[in-house]
Every structure is written in C-alpha cells, then in structure tokens.
Amino acid sequence: MAREPREGGGRGRDRERGGGDREADDGIIDKLVTINRVAKVVKGGRRFAFAALVVVGDQKGRVGYGAGKAREVPEAIRKATERAKRGMIRVPMKEGRTLHHDVVGEFGAGNVILRSAAAGTGIIAGGPLRAVFETLGIGDVVAKSLGSRNPHNMVKAAFAALQKCASPRSVATRRGKKVSDLFGRPATAPATEAQANA
Numbered sequence: 001m002a003r004e005p006r007e008g009g010g011r012g013r014d015r016e017r018g019g020g021d022r023e024a025d026d027g028i029i030d031k032l033v034t035i036n037r038v039a040k041v042v043k044g045g046r047r048f049a050f051a052a053l054v055v056v057g058d059q060k061g062r063v064g065y066g067a068g069k070a071r072e073v074p075e076a077i078r079k080a081t082e083r084a085k086r087g088m089i090r091v092p093m094k095e096g097r098t099l100h101h102d103v104v105g106e107f108g109a110g111n112v113i114l115r116s117a118a119a120g121t122g123i124i125a126g127g128p129l130r131a132v133f134e135t136l137g138i139g140d141v142v143a144k145s146l147g148s149r150n151p152h153n154m155v156k157a158a159f160a161a162l163q164k165c166a167s168p169r170s171v172a173t174r175r176g177k178k179v180s181d182l183f184g185r186p187a188t189a190p191a192t193e194a195q196a197n198a
Contacts, residue, residue: 054080057135064088092167097139105161110153
C-alpha cells in the first residue's frame with residue numbers, strides 16, 4: 001500500500017512534463033479523453049477512485065482505446081493506456097488523410113456518422129471523436145454524434161464505425177475482382193447502350 005502512491009506519483013510527474021499528449025518511444029501517442037471520480041460505498045463510508053478513458057494511436061492508421069480505474073489519477077491513466085495499446089486496430093485510409101467512404105457506427109445509445117472529406121477540410125468533430133481522429137492520423141473528416149453524449153459510448157461507437165471501413169483493394173479481393181472493375185461502371189455503360197441500339 002505504501003509503495004503505490006510513490007509509484008503513481010512518479011508517473012504523474014512524467015505525464016506533466018510531457019504535457020497533455022504523450023509520445024512513447026515506439027511513436028504511439030496517447031490522449032486523455034475523460035477522467036471521472038467514482039465512489040464505492042463501503043462499511044466505513046465512501047472509497048473514492050478515478051476512472052480514465054484514453055485513446056492511443058501511431059497517426060499512421062492504427063488506433064485503440066482503453067479504460068482504467070485506480071485510487072490515483074496517474075495509475076488510472078497508465079492502466080487505460082496499457083489496455084488501449086493491447087486493443088489497437090488498423091483503419092484503411094484514402095491518400096493517408098481521410099476515410100474511403102461514409103460509415104455509421106452504433107454502440108449502446110451512442111450513434112455516430114463519419115464522412116470522408118475533401119483535402120483541406122480538417123477534422124470537424126467534437127470532444128472524444130476529435131481525440132480518436134488525431135491519434136489515428138486522419139486529417140480530413142466530418143463526424144457527427146446523434147446519440148448519447150457519454151464519452152465512453154461515443155468512442156465505442158466511433159470504433160464500431162472504423163471497424164466497418166474497407167479499402168477498395170480489400171473489397172475487390174473479397175469479391176474476386178480487380179480494383180478497376182469496382183470503379184469501371186461509367187466506362188461500361190455507353191457500350192451497353194450502343195449494343196441496345198444495334
């Protein structure tokens with residue numbers, strides 16, 4: 001028990017020195033989305049703890065989230081960061097800056113819409129969703145949350161949406177076609193009309 005505050009205190013100093021966003025040696029940055037004080041009622045009264053929600057990413061298409069709870073804030077953040085790193089997913093990006101297509105994600109009461117955007121649009125998203133896109137490395141995206149404003153539900157809904165994202169190459173492979181066949185509809189349409197007239 002005596003060792004825990006000393007251990008957490010050291011981590012807290014490191015985090016303060018690094019600022020809000022911390023970059024690890026492996027190039028993964030983490031963002032603290034929310035921290036909440038929670039209480040457990042026990043025989044002697046209330047026992048307070050802290051619950052943290054952290055999003056991590058390498059800004060190159062990999063992102064993860066995690067939640068942690070501990071008696072001290074730095075320890076809660078450390079637990080959340082470790083869980084986030086263990087559960088990272090890879091998201092295909094178009095030109096390394098936006099999504100390939102629009103997608104909707106749902107989790108519980110959370111409901112988010114993610115739209116691909118033109119170059120120069122920037123990240124049009126608020127709160128928890130912005131943290132997800134910044135750690136993911138997406139530069140142009142429009143996001144709207146239509147359901148719960150609870151940060152946990154919003155982040156989980158965003159991840160549900162990101163897991164649905166697919167690149168043209170993966171879709172073509174799954175369907176046994178070439179990538180050019182997926183986008184070749186306008187070129188084949190005039191040929192069919194000419195055949196119909198003949």
